[in-house]
Amino acid sequence: MLEMDLQGPVAPPMANGEVIFEAPWQSRVFGMARVLCEAGHYSWDEFRHQLIKQIEDWESHHNERHEVEYPYFDCFLNALTDILEAKGLCSTVDMSVRADEFSARPHGHDH
Amino acid sequence: MSHDDHQDHKHEHEPPSPQALRVEAIESLLLEKGLLAPTAVDEVIARYSERVGPMNGAKIVARAWRDPEFKARLLKDGTGAIAEFDLEGGQVEKLVVVENTPLQHNVVVCTLCSCYPWAVLGLPPKWYKDPAYRSRIVREPRKLLAEMGTVVPETVDIRVWDSSAEIRYLVLPMPPKDIAEDMTKIEESKLAEYISRDSMIGVEVL
Numbered sequence: 001m002l003e004m005d006l007q008g009p010v011a012p013p014m015a016n017g018e019v020i021f022e023a024p025w026q027s028r029v030f031g032m033a034r035v036l037c038e039a040g041h042y043s044w045d046e047f048r049h050q051l052i053k054q055i056e057d058w059e060s061h062h063n064e065r066h067e068v069e070y071p072y073f074d075c076f077l078n079a080l081t082d083i084l085e086a087k088g089l090c091s092t093v094d095m096s097v098r099a100d101e102f103s104a105r106p107h108g109h110d111h
Numbered sequence: 112m113s114h115d116d117h118q119d120h121k122h123e124h125e126p127p128s129p130q131a132l133r134v135e136a137i138e139s140l141l142l143e144k145g146l147l148a149p150t151a152v153d154e155v156i157a158r159y160s161e162r163v164g165p166m167n168g169a170k171i172v173a174r175a176w177r178d179p180e181f182k183a184r185l186l187k188d189g190t191g192a193i194a195e196f197d198l199e200g201g202q203v204e205k206l207v208v209v210e211n212t213p214l215q216h217n218v219v220v221c222t223l224c225s226c227y228p229w230a231v232l233g234l235p236p237k238w239y240k241d242p243a244y245r246s247r248i249v250r251e252p253r254k255l256l257a258e259m260g261t262v263v264p265e266t267v268d269i270r271v272w273d274s275s276a277e278i279r280y281l282v283l284p285m286p287p288k289d290i291a292e293d294m295t296k297i298e299e300s301k302l303a304e305y306i307s308r309d310s311m312i313g314v315e316v317l
Contacts, residue, residue, distance in 0.1 A: 020160070020234045025131040027160075030234075031152035032138060038155075041146070045276040052223045059242055072225070072240045077130055080137070090140050098136035103126070 026073040033080050042083055050079035050086075158199065164233035165308035167198050168281055171231060172311065173302035175208075176286050176294050186210055189281065198230045206231065209272060210283040211316070216263045217282045218256065218313030220248045221274040228279035232308060239312065249273070259314050284310040287317045 021027040037044050054075035062068065084090040127135070141147040171193055175182040185192040189206035206228055209217040221227065222245050227235040238244050247255045252269045256262070263269055272280040286294060287305055294302060309315035 020236070023128070023131065025128070025134040027156045028138060028152055029130075029134050030159075031155040032134075032141065032147065034155045035147060035151045036141075039146075048224060048226070048276050051225070055224055062242075070241055072237070074130060077133060081133070084137065089146060090137060090144070094140055095133060095136050098140055099129075099132040102132050102135055 022073075026076075029073060029077045029080055033076070036084075036089070041089060042087055047079060047083055050083045051076060054078045054082075159229070159234050163199060163229060165231075165306075165311065166303065167196065167233075168228070168231035168308070168311045169303040169306040170299070171196060171208075171281070172283055172306045173299045175283055176302060177297075177299060182210075182283075185283070193231065204228075204276065205278045206281060207272075207278055208281045208283050209270070211285045211313070213267070213285075215268045215270055216256075216313065216316070217270050217272060217280075218248060218252060219272050219274060219280045219282060220245055222246070222249060226274035226276065226279060228274075228281050231281055232311060236308070256314060261315055263316075282311050282313040284313075284315075284317050 021030070033047060036042065037047060055072075058071065058075055062070075081092060081095065084095075085092050138147065138152065142149065171185065175185050181192065181195075185208050189208040192208075193206060211217055221235075221239070225235055225240045227239065244255070249271055252271055253263055253265075256269070274280055284306065285291075290297060290302075290305065305317060307315055307317065310317050
């Protein structure tokens with residue numbers, strides 16, 4: 001994603017040299033949240049409420065001049081997790097089981 | 112082995128982060144359930160990385176600078192006026208365009224999360240989502256803008272617009288002084304090159 005943001009015909013007023021996504025998982029979680037919304041599984045406002053809840057929760061435990069970096073996309077991922085569970089689209093138990101399976105793979109398997 | 116080689120080597124064998132594993136798990140489960148089409152996520156990422164960005168907003172501002180009638184329509188009904196541009200943004204929210212004048216400077220925030228006029232500016236920069244920006248731009252806008260490099264004279268009012276699920280804001284910046292006199296002589300596409308993303312959020316003046 002990094003190179004896409006900085007090249008091509010959109011470059012001039014683009015991101016002032018900043019990148020939108022700092023890791024591939026951040027772009028994928030954004031993409032999934034949008035696709036499921038556009039497919040009508042929930043409204044963006046419903047997703048937004050989950051996101052606001054996550055952000056409020058994080059901010060209630062951290063000072064504004066925080067030492068740790070604000071994990072916006074962690075909040076975003078938690079919001080997606082919650083809305084998938086709430087809408088019965090995917091259970092958190094299944095997610096954890098699958099993530100554990102992926103974690104047990106030898107590292108670098110898909111490089 | 113050089114230092115750089117060592118770094119690369121280490122990176123390749125680093126285990127994926129818990130977040131990356133969780134996201135991969137969710138995606139694989141949704142694909143199995145048929146809730147995601149195989150290329151749908153890539154398509155959305157490409158849309159917001161390559162096709163929907165601040166150049167859309169810049170074209171709109173450039174036209175408004177050159178065409179007073181368009182500008183009047185834009186300020187009256189942003190959503191309706193930008194329909195002329197056939198933008199691909201997937202956003203149906205109401206767009207309100209606020210004009211900077213010698214007496215009023217406008218700046219946009221989303222105090223609760225990260226609402227942003229995607230169709231005209233793409234995805235928000237990191238600082239826009241940061242808790243410090245979201246609270247300080249409301250509490251002490253003049254001071255924060257100065258820290259971001261934009262000194263707004265005391266004689267100019269600052270108006271802060273809080274985005275919501277329903278309404279997204281776009282700032283119509285004032286043109287740079289050196290071209291303000293002869294904008295009709297400059298092509299719209301050339302004019303657009305003067306317009307930065309940050310000026311359309313309101314944290315920069317041109």
